[in-house]
Amino acid sequence: MSVENPHKIDTAKLDYIIESNGGKKSNLIAILQKVQEEYRYLPEDALIYIGTKMEGLSPATVYGVATFYAQFSLDPKGKYEIRVCDGTACHVRGSMPVLNAIKAHLDLKDGQMTTKDGLFSLETVSCLGACGLAPVCVINGKVYPQMTSDAIKVILDTLLKEERGVN
Numbered sequence: 001m002s003v004e005n006p007h008k009i010d011t012a013k014l015d016y017i018i019e020s021n022g023g024k025k026s027n028l029i030a031i032l033q034k035v036q037e038e039y040r041y042l043p044e045d046a047l048i049y050i051g052t053k054m055e056g057l058s059p060a061t062v063y064g065v066a067t068f069y070a071q072f073s074l075d076p077k078g079k080y081e082i083r084v085c086d087g088t089a090c091h092v093r094g095s096m097p098v099l100n101a102i103k104a105h106l107d108l109k110d111g112q113m114t115t116k117d118g119l120f121s122l123e124t125v126s127c128l129g130a131c132g133l134a135p136v137c138v139i140n141g142k143v144y145p146q147m148t149s150d151a152i153k154v155i156l157d158t159l160l161k162e163e164r165g166v167n
């Protein structure tokens with residue numbers, strides 16, 4: 001069956017991921033994990049393609065699974081994924097000023113979670129289990145303890161400088 005591909009989803013890559021998981025619907029989660037690794041999120045067109053291509057599934061089913069599990073994101077992620085903990089301990093110790101400083105520094109408007117250049121994405125998460133280090137930020141898996149508005153700006157500027165140096 002041919003499936004329309006209006007947004008340049010690499011269907012050969014998706015086919016490979018599906019086939020390397022035996023094409024089985026019982027492996028759907030593993031397939032979605034691989035797709036997310038590839039794109040850093042789950043593009044809607046990829047979900048439609050998988051739901052159309054795989055036997056026993058539908059786009060609605062694949063979409064339902066993708067939205068059910070917190071590990072999956074349907075929004076594009078940045079090269080640097082910033083998570084700001086807003087659990088109770090972090091909130092009490094000032095996670096919101098840190099979050100607002102990040103938004104202002106990266107010029108993220110309300111509701112916008114990824115910078116236009118795709119470099120940074122931002123989200124709040126609930127307790128990361130490191131309350132003693134509150135407020136905590138995590139960037140690409142690296143934990144930044146006792147964060148302040150000033151410190152996060154320095155970190156962001158350092159990453160930006162590295163990026164400019166590379167490009």
Ligand code: FES
Pocket residue numbers: 085086087088089090091126127128129130131132134135136
């Ligand atoms: S509340 Fe932030 S790490 Fe626990």
